[in-house]
Amino acid sequence: MGTISFTVNGAPVTVDADSGMPLLWVLRDRCGLTGTKYGCGIEQCGACSVLLDGHLEKACDVDAGEVQGRSVTTVEGLSPDLSNRLQQAWIAEQVPQCGYCQSGMLMAATALLAQNPRPSDSAIDGAIANLCACGTYPRVKRGIKRAAGIL
Amino acid sequence: MIRRRGGTTTLDALDEMTGLAKADGFSTKEFSRRGFLTSALGAGGALVVGMQLAPGLGLLERAGATGAGGVLGVYVTIGADGSITLTCPNAEMGQGTSTALPMLVAEELMVDWAAVRMVLGGYDPALNRPANGTTLGTSQSTGGSTAVRSYHDYLRNVGATARQKLIWAANAIDPSIPISDLKADNGRVLRISTGAVVGTYGDLAATAVGMNPTDVTWVHPPYRFIGQPMTRLDLPAKVNGSAGFGIDVRVDGMKYASVKLAPKVGQTVGSVGAAPAGVQVVPVPGGVAVVTDGSTWHAIQAARSLPVTWVDAPTTASVDSTLMRAQADQLLATGTTLATTPVVGDAPGVLAAAPLNQKFTGVYSTPYLAHATLEPMNATALVTDSTCEIWAPTQVQTKCVQAAAAITGMPVGAITLHTTYLGGGLGRRLETDYVKQAVTVAMAVRGTPVKLVWSREEDFTHDVYRPCSLVQMDAAVDGSGAITALKARIVSPSVRAYQGSLTPGTADASAADGMVNAVYNVPNRLVEWIQDPSPVPVGWWRSIGVSQNCFVLESFLDDIATQTGQDPFQLRKNLCNQGTEIHRRVGTVLDRLRAESGWDAAPPSGYARGLALCVGFGNTVVGMVAEVAGAFGVGFKVGRITAVIDPGSVVNPDTVRAQIEGSVHQGLQAALWQQMTFTGGTPDHRNFNTYRMGRMRDYPAAVDVVIVESGAALGGVGEPGVPPVAPAVTNAIAKLTGFRLRGLPIAAQAGPTPPTTTTTVAPVTTTTTRPTTTSTTRATTTSTTRPRTTSTTRATTTSTTAPLLGGPSIKTFTPSSGGVGTTVTLTGTNFTGATSVTIGGVAAPFTVSGSTRITFRIPTGSRTGKISVTTPKGIATTRDTFSVGR
Numbered sequence A: 001m002g003t004i005s006f007t008v009n010g011a012p013v014t015v016d017a018d019s020g021m022p023l024l025w026v027l028r029d030r031c032g033l034t035g036t037k038y039g040c041g042i043e044q045c046g047a048c049s050v051l052l053d054g055h056l057e058k059a060c061d062v063d064a065g066e067v068q069g070r071s072v073t074t075v076e077g078l079s080p081d082l083s084n085r086l087q088q089a090w091i092a093e094q095v096p097q098c099g100y101c102q103s104g105m106l107m108a109a110t111a112l113l114a115q116n117p118r119p120s121d122s123a124i125d126g127a128i129a130n131l132c133a134c135g136t137y138p139r140v141k142r143g144i145k146r147a148a149g150i151l
Numbered sequence B: 001m002i003r004r005r006g007g008t009t010t011l012d013a014l015d016e017m018t019g020l021a022k023a024d025g026f027s028t029k030e031f032s033r034r035g036f037l038t039s040a041l042g043a044g045g046a047l048v049v050g051m052q053l054a055p056g057l058g059l060l061e062r063a064g065a066t067g068a069g070g071v072l073g074v075y076v077t078i079g080a081d082g083s084i085t086l087t088c089p090n091a092e093m094g095q096g097t098s099t100a101l102p103m104l105v106a107e108e109l110m111v112d113w114a115a116v117r118m119v120l121g122g123y124d125p126a127l128n129r130p131a132n133g134t135t136l137g138t139s140q141s142t143g144g145s146t147a148v149r150s151y152h153d154y155l156r157n158v159g160a161t162a163r164q165k166l167i168w169a170a171n172a173i174d175p176s177i178p179i180s181d182l183k184a185d186n187g188r189v190l191r192i193s194t195g196a197v198v199g200t201y202g203d204l205a206a207t208a209v210g211m212n213p214t215d216v217t218w219v220h221p222p223y224r225f226i227g228q229p230m231t232r233l234d235l236p237a238k239v240n241g242s243a244g245f246g247i248d249v250r251v252d253g254m255k256y257a258s259v260k261l262a263p264k265v266g267q268t269v270g271s272v273g274a275a276p277a278g279v280q281v282v283p284v285p286g287g288v289a290v291v292t293d294g295s296t297w298h299a300i301q302a303a304r305s306l307p308v309t310w311v312d313a314p315t316t317a318s319v320d321s322t323l324m325r326a327q328a329d330q331l332l333a334t335g336t337t338l339a340t341t342p343v344v345g346d347a348p349g350v351l352a353a354a355p356l357n358q359k360f361t362g363v364y365s366t367p368y369l370a371h372a373t374l375e376p377m378n379a380t381a382l383v384t385d386s387t388c389e390i391w392a393p394t395q396v397q398t399k400c401v402q403a404a405a406a407i408t409g410m411p412v413g414a415i416t417l418h419t420t421y422l423g424g425g426l427g428r429r430l431e432t433d434y435v436k437q438a439v440t441v442a443m444a445v446r447g448t449p450v451k452l453v454w455s456r457e458e459d460f461t462h463d464v465y466r467p468c469s470l471v472q473m474d475a476a477v478d479g480s481g482a483i484t485a486l487k488a489r490i491v492s493p494s495v496r497a498y499q500g501s502l503t504p505g506t507a508d509a510s511a512a513d514g515m516v517n518a519v520y521n522v523p524n525r526l527v528e529w530i531q532d533p534s535p536v537p538v539g540w541w542r543s544i545g546v547s548q549n550c551f552v553l554e555s556f557l558d559d560i561a562t563q564t565g566q567d568p569f570q571l572r573k574n575l576c577n578q579g580t581e582i583h584r585r586v587g588t589v590l591d592r593l594r595a596e597s598g599w600d601a602a603p604p605s606g607y608a609r610g611l612a613l614c615v616g617f618g619n620t621v622v623g624m625v626a627e628v629a630g631a632f633g634v635g636f637k638v639g640r641i642t643a644v645i646d647p648g649s650v651v652n653p654d655t656v657r658a659q660i661e662g663s664v665h666q667g668l669q670a671a672l673w674q675q676m677t678f679t680g681g682t683p684d685h686r687n688f689n690t691y692r693m694g695r696m697r698d699y700p701a702a703v704d705v706v707i708v709e710s711g712a713a714l715g716g717v718g719e720p721g722v723p724p725v726a727p728a729v730t731n732a733i734a735k736l737t738g739f740r741l742r743g744l745p746i747a748a749q750a751g752p753t754p755p756t757t758t759t760t761v762a763p764v765t766t767t768t769t770r771p772t773t774t775s776t777t778r779a780t781t782t783s784t785t786r787p788r789t790t791s792t793t794r795a796t797t798t799s800t801t802a803p804l805l806g807g808p809s810i811k812t813f814t815p816s817s818g819g820v821g822t823t824v825t826l827t828g829t830n831f832t833g834a835t836s837v838t839i840g841g842v843a844a845p846f847t848v849s850g851s852t853r854i855t856f857r858i859p860t861g862s863r864t865g866k867i868s869v870t871t872p873k874g875i876a877t878t879r880d881t882f883s884v885g886r
């Protein structure tokens, strides 16, 4: 087993991990960052979405070896105190139900707003492909628009 | 993180986000956070005094260790600082009861909502679902949309009792103030006469613990919380990653386990090959578990690669969708029927006597469905020589503890169960299979905690599926079109039989739910049930039998309305004409729905509307109108859904709204695409790549929810919004296309075929009938013509196991960069019917040429990004980005 060093939510970490171990499990079972969720393991659900050097990635499909020296942002990195605008919008719109998909939703929304600060409904439809089994989609959409200041 | 100290454990509720801020204490090791409240009190040495709360409430009380604060029964903990912590006795799986139930206590307790914290209650008989306002029932469980209605009176009593204890405490501290001069107000007890604060709850709580008030009454409306859209208590933790789901549990020294379960239904383990070093194999019900160090990923990998041979059950090969459907057809024709109650009048007699042109018939089908909760099944357990501690996302705490007692041979008192958040329940977590496996593995590694997590593939292929059904409906109308007789003949597997609780020779009432107890007053009614002995594991799925029978009944009624030229609203109102409370409520909902949906105005161009009604789950009334566009061969799109719900009374209207929004999603994805099929014993879907789930782009552009509060008794809201979605959509499709769909999912049904192929004539009730395509028409026509196909076409049309087949894919795009206005050509497959093309998330105007080519222009405002094509069957995105220059 090798050692991987990278930055997560601004803090440098070094963990023991096979280079083929998916980032998802490195975060969850090595770093203790369990906000990033396992839903499918095959890039279908988006529950594991994180930012890698600012780009949206599905952590179940990123090998630990690829993360060496790079910077990862997880839902815990949005803010611990709910001060992030998306977190605030999520509370204001009462978005989550069971909440399991919401970490991934928030990361996908973060990436979307970074690319497109005032997304239209169809841009949101096109960009947010995460699964929510509870069906919070209309509220996720409102949450994104509220955070974007276009509600 | 759960840290074990001195042989005891405390569970971190993951309620505070401190981990990463302390990055140096983080690296690969666990980090410490505040303990789970109830456990922490026990482990931290808080006083536990065995005092009873009000008579009948049977709750244990504890005073705080410092002499300030206190635990006023299992539900209410008041900190010395005045913080109010309320226990949620139920599973929180998204439905919002961890807010609605505390609201009931808080209303009576007279506290500030902002001061309220919530903890999830673990197994505790004191948290059992109440039998009534003062008596506990026998089980702690969450299901049937019962939480708020069954806990309402009891929790109001809990809150009111706690409030009076605090008032009595103020009197005990200063006996000169009579109780009649004291009142509770926002976390303080005041003197009514002077307005002076006698004490805060934090000051009074320790004394309140010993009080036995005799003047407990509920507060009167107007309420401060009940009926208001209070903010959910569980959401802060769900937006910063700190909410603790079962899969997130970590215990010091924990090992990781996963399972390898029989790939085919009914199989058992033959032999297990050698496991690699460091991997322990433990037989568990259904297959084997592997235990590893390292991570859940290592456990899943080890389970996948473990060589296991399997032995078929005699029935394994029969678990095949084609064979099972043939068997169901046979049963429908000739199976032994059991009547369900109530039987009203003489439906067979009236049907036999009715003239042919006043009779209708139709055969409907619904498929097996997976639960597909987003959090896969998992549980964590630690078994020592004398104790068993479990952490589980479960809807059934009592059952889990009983199962653990049976497995470990320990008394129930030796078992502790912590309820985590549930990443969806949907009925799947009414089962205890995964908890039993975790306890079984923990027995094998006694003294070491172990977290057992299923892969998504095991989750899909070892579900207890929503049963399928095949239903023949028959009706007779009189000369005015009024329905005089209704008969349903239902063939379906029995959940109760699978669970071993069906008395042989009796009907499974759940299979007839929503049909036998339909609100409609038809003077002659009979529902027959024929058990389908399919060995497929079946279980409760959100809205259970109603999810099937509402589709059948509402489709059939709509068909009769169309063929007799009746207004579908009026036909339903005519069947609810008894003047009873529920009939009046149905009438109100239908009138409101007609107005809100704009039923009497023309729908948007290309759309048609369909209506459906569902009454159940404690007499909640839900009416829905769906606006649908599209065509067979291209697909259908639901643009807008209007839902009117009367749940009687409302505790949290925003939760009611959210539940209907979610129900629309659940009902719609099931209606459009979902079915679990089987081939040679093997479930055909293993993950979300082929079992299609609705995504953001599939969700209707508008879902309008109107809440009508009739003031009737509280009804459930978690489930009754699911059943009407499918029939509202198929009724709209019937109006849109003139073709009646009688099977689900919609994507698996053949559309109308050209008349030239309609060459075969066969009677409706033969076993070769293809029910999903049989037309419900007046009996005079169905008895002589069979409009569509022979049974030989069924294999091709109902074995559609790949709703994603036909989704688009992009092969190339040229050029690879360019400025605004550049024309880009995409090549690929299945572009037909494309509804949007985006670049970097910005929609572009486009032209589809055939199914393999799309051209579009880079729109103003676009940025460098990937290109996506959306069709009704899916979405394709390029791997590479198109660079937008200036």
Ligand code: FES
Residues within 6 Å of the ligand: A037, A038, A039, A040, A041, A042, A043, A044, A045, A046, A047, A048, A049, A058, A059, A060, A061
């Ligand atoms: S777990 Fe990565 S996309 Fe589902």
Ligand code: FES
Residues within 6 Å of the ligand: A096, A097, A098, A099, A100, A101, A102, A131, A132, A133, A134, A135, A136, B094, B374, B423, B424
């Ligand atoms: S909130 Fe439950 S899966 Fe999205």
